[in-house]
Amino acid sequence: MSDKIFNILATLCLVAVIGYMSWRSMHPPLSGHPTSAPISYYAGDGITPADFPADNNPVTVDVGTFSYAPDGRMTWTPGNLPAVTISQRQINLQFRFDGLPQAPAKTIQKLETVLKSWTHKGDIVNILIFDYDGAKPDFTAYANLINATNAHFTKEYTSNPYAVYPTLNLRWMEAAQSSFFEKLNSSTVAVLSIPETHIPQKLFKQLADFEFQFILRFPEGKNVADIDMPHLIKLKALNGVTLTLDPHKPLFVKKDPVGLFPKL
Numbered sequence: 001m002s003d004k005i006f007n008i009l010a011t012l013c014l015v016a017v018i019g020y021m022s023w024r025s026m027h028p029p030l031s032g033h034p035t036s037a038p039i040s041y042y043a044g045d046g047i048t049p050a051d052f053p054a055d056n057n058p059v060t061v062d063v064g065t066f067s068y069a070p071d072g073r074m075t076w077t078p079g080n081l082p083a084v085t086i087s088q089r090q091i092n093l094q095f096r097f098d099g100l101p102q103a104p105a106k107t108i109q110k111l112e113t114v115l116k117s118w119t120h121k122g123d124i125v126n127i128l129i130f131d132y133d134g135a136k137p138d139f140t141a142y143a144n145l146i147n148a149t150n151a152h153f154t155k156e157y158t159s160n161p162y163a164v165y166p167t168l169n170l171r172w173m174e175a176a177q178s179s180f181f182e183k184l185n186s187s188t189v190a191v192l193s194i195p196e197t198h199i200p201q202k203l204f205k206q207l208a209d210f211e212f213q214f215i216l217r218f219p220e221g222k223n224v225a226d227i228d229m230p231h232l233i234k235l236k237a238l239n240g241v242t243l244t245l246d247p248h249k250p251l252f253v254k255k256d257p258v259g260l261f262p263k264l
Contacts, residue, residue, distance in 0.1 A: 037233055038240040039224065040092070042217055045079075046247035049086055053245075058090035060129060060242065063114055065096040066107055074101065076110050083117040092165075093118060094129040100141040104148040111149070115162075129191060131167045139176065142166065143183035150186060165215070167191045173206055181212055189239050190214045197226045204235075213239040221246035 040058040043051070052059055064078040093115060101107045111128070118125055128149070132142055146164050154161040168176055168190045176190075192207075192214050199207070207214070214237055218227060222243060232238065 037229070037238055040215075040240060040242045042094075042242050042244045043081065044220070044244065047245050048081065049084060051245055051247060051250060052086075052089075056089060058092055058127075059086070060092040060094050060127075062094045062096065062131075063118075065098060066101070066110075068099040068101055072102060074106050074110070078114075083114075083121050083123075085121040086123055089124065090127075091118065091123045091125050092127040092129055093125060094131050097130060097132040097145075099134075100132065100138055100145055102141060104145045107145065108149055108152050112152075125162070127163050127165055129165045129167065131191075133167070133169055137169070137172055137180075139180040140183060143180055146188070147183075147185045163188070165189050165191050167193070168214075170194075170203070170206075173210060177211055188212075191217055191242070193217045193219075195219060197222050198228075199232070204231075207235050207237075210237050213237050215240040215242055217242040218244060220244035221249040 038057075040060060041053065042060045042062075044062050061081055062079045063081070064076060067075040067077065069075070095111055095114075115125060115128070130142075130146065130149075146166055149164050150161075153164075165188060166180075168180075170192060172180070173192075181188075190212060194216050197218055207216075216232070216238065218241065224241070224243070227241065229241075232241070
């Protein structure tokens with residue numbers, strides 16, 4: 001009789017353990033820093049699709065550089081990563097600008113050709129990022145380029161007009177709010193590169209006072225765990241966080257165990 005009771009109790013314990021472990025597999029414990037900011041990645045020089053973290057977060061690919069001679073002639077230099085098929089993942093295309101065109105038509109024609117080479121490979125492209133820097137930024141030419149690009153894609157691609165995101169130097173933040181954004185014909189999201197994962201209080205206040213939505217791009221090799229996310233998500237205009245991939249330091253994404261018997 002005692003053996004029968006023991007067997008019953010053992011069976012009940014086993015059922016309870018299986019039930020708990022199954023519940024744990026469907027409700028994994030929260031790990032790392034909580035965040036409501038979307039995470040994406042930036043793939044610069046030396047990065048290949050094999051370096052992309054094994055998740056579904058978007059990746060920004062640097063596809064090439066536009067340069068302009070004093071007489072206005074345009075030169076296009078392709079990036080290191082040619083158009084490849086990266087299935088089931090959003091790919092953002094970043095175009096660098098060494099200077100800005102005064103007449104954007106030829107530039108738009110070329111970037112449209114590059115865009116088509118990626119979409120014809122089956123890639124999901126929704127965002128174009130314009131990476132421009134300069135000691136004395138020409139906000140008028142920068143805004144004109146973005147407005148002309150938006151107008152072209154809105155007209156030619158009504159089902160998917162694409163969004164253009166400009167990069168901004170941190171030094172421009174104050175001036176850009178009155179000299180750049182007011183020249184844009186539509187709202188946009190700016191990309192701001194942060195040199196360190198630690199944001200000084202002065203810069204944090206500038207970001208808190210920034211009136212337009214922005215994405216923060218952090219230096220290469222840094223993971224979400226390196227960033228003070230609970231503090232960062234207090235920035236109301238924060239639209240997302242971009243982690244820069246490092247070819248020498250793969251960014252591994254921790255996956256929670258899934259299954260009936262997860263590893264504890």
